[in-house]
Amino acid sequence: MSTPLSMEWSLITEGKEQRVHSDDNLFQIVFDGYKLFPMNEKLEVRRNQKADQIGTGIIEELILKNNTTICKYRLISLYSVN
Numbered sequence: 001m002s003t004p005l006s007m008e009w010s011l012i013t014e015g016k017e018q019r020v021h022s023d024d025n026l027f028q029i030v031f032d033g034y035k036l037f038p039m040n041e042k043l044e045v046r047r048n049q050k051a052d053q054i055g056t057g058i059i060e061e062l063i064l065k066n067n068t069t070i071c072k073y074r075l076i077s078l079y080s081v082n
Contacts, residue, residue: 005034010044011057011073020072026060031069037062045075055079 013029020026037043037059045055055078063070 005036007036009038010046010053011037011059011071012046012049014048025075026072027057027075028070028072031071033067033069034064035069035071037071042076043073045073053079 017027017029020028042056044053045057057073057075059073061072
């Protein structure tokens, strides 16, 4: 059975993001399925599909493996907090 592939233009975190380093703005999120993102481009960060934009991030690394996508992104601006 094949795994769907989608091209994404914003990061929808749904609260699943994890900070990679405590003193850095680098985060990691794991998505089900394969998702492609533009690399080194500013993308909207949202909590869910219908939520307002909470910040801007830049994808630094994508790993597609075992029907999942591991996405590491740097948060470059934050518009709101919790």
